[in-house]
Every structure is written in C-alpha cells, then in structure tokens.
Amino acid sequence: MSLVRLYAATSPDLLEDWAMALTAISRPTTGDTSTEGRRSAPSTGQSFELCIARASDGPLLTGQDLRRPMQIRRIACAFLNKWGVPDCAANVALLTSELVTNAFQHGRGSVSFRMTHADSLVELSVGSDAPLPALVVQNPDETDQSGRGLMLVDAIAEAWGVHDGRVWCTLPSGPVRTM
Template structure:
C-alpha cells in the first residue's frame, strides 16, 4: 500500500472547540511494515515521518499558519514516531484539522488506552517524546478509539 493523502477541505463541519467551524482538514495514511516484536521499525516506515511533516507543513503554510508550523511539525513527528515504534496496527493514520481557534493533530497506530510520559535518564537516547508533547501542546490525550491527539491554539488569545 502506498501512502495516501486525502485532502478533505471542508466548510461548516463541527468540532468541539470554542469556534466550532472547521476551516480545513487533511488525512494521511500509510501501511506499516511488519517487523519482529522487539526489533526496530523498518527504515521505510521511519522515512514516512518526513513525508508526513512535508505534507502537513505545506498545508499549514497554505492555511496561513506559518507561525505554528514548527511546533506543529515537532508534535506531529513525535506522535507519528511513537505510533511507528509502539503501535500495534498495520496502518498509521494521521489527521490534521484547524478551526479559527486551534489546530488538532491526531495519530492512530493501533489501539491505545493510555499514555504516560517517562522520565528518561540523562544519557537515554529515547523516552522524551511525550515530555515534548506535554510541554508544547496546549492539551493532549487519547480518545476512546485509541487516537492520540494534541491541540495547539492558533489565535492570539490562546498564546
């Protein structure tokens, strides 16, 4: 299965936000390569992180959110990488949506019920992803379907 970008430019859809009008949304999916449990993910899967960043960065700039591109791409990278390393699904799915007040990043890599940031040691090479998400995002969590999500305010009042 090749990566798929499904542009879903939408007007007047509802989201749970202060201003509930959905201005724009995209979705991106790619098949995850099967690997033996306990081994590193396939390089092809890890390369998808860059592709997701490229596509979503271009969309954010197109939506006029240049000032939010860097934090959004860092959050996106962390959530997609976590899904690749720790998810159980055969597909990684990404959704990015934007209202007048906030952008929402959602990633699904298999069923997840809860996530907890770790306290990595000084020399540990990983374990900081959710700490970054917690520090940068305005809110984050896991929904009932196992989508890991985070939000970033896009208006000047939320800064």
C-alpha cells in the same frame, strides 16, 4: 469543513512525492508587488488525513517506516502554509514527528495521521490499527536515547490526551509558543 484524505500503500516514494508537490503548491507566490509581504486571511475548518500502511508489521521498523515521520511532517507544514497559518509550523512539525514516531514504534498495522485547523487551533491526531499502549509521560535520564516524546507534547501542546485509541493534541495556530 473541508477534508482531504490521502492513502499511501507500500510505495516508498509516494509520500515523498506528495510532500514535494504540496510544498511546491503551498509556497507563497512572489513578484506581484501588490500582495508581496502580506498573507491572505487564514482559512478555517480545514482538515486532512493520511493513512499509511507499514512496510513491516514486526517490532523492527524498516528504513521506509523510519522516513514516514519526516514525510508526514513536511506534508503537515505544507498544509499549514496552504491554509495561511504557517506561524505554528515549527511546533506542529515537532509534535507531528513525536506522535507519528510513537505510532510506528508502538502501534501495529496501518498508521493514520489527521490535522485539523479550526478557529485559532490546530489539532493533531494519530492512531494505528491496534490501539496504542497506555501512555505515560516518562522522566528519562540524561543518557537515555528515547522517552522524551510525550514530555515535549505535554510542554508544547495546549492540551493532549487519548480518545478512541488515538493520541491527540491541540496547539494555537498563531506564533510559536516557547517552553
């Protein structure tokens, strides 16, 4: 299995730079008519991990911390394209946003995100330096502004849970699954 580890300290632009670079290198090339419109076979046994230091460790998140889910989502989708499995990008992007946002809002210290593609599954795993509090799928009212993240994870992921203080979920690497 191939593993890429990326560590982002407190530089506000580092993840954005990585996201832009990875997006650029993972786009399919065009112009070669012999391969245009075809995808290469998906690679399997691929993994990457991001470890991100928070800009603030208090209960209030900074603008930099609030941008992290979007940046990590872009990097995850770029890796899916690079690995040849872009069909699941919409669901991976959604669940990445939900899990990373929860880790920043409810965890403490650095946040780590790991995505693995093996066989026909993509696994997402998120944790922080301090174990996340007990997870409960909530049933929010229509007017509640939050509380739907784990409902989405439960509805879209094939499986999910908590192991060693990390929240994980698996999705098929094929076409988008609808709710």
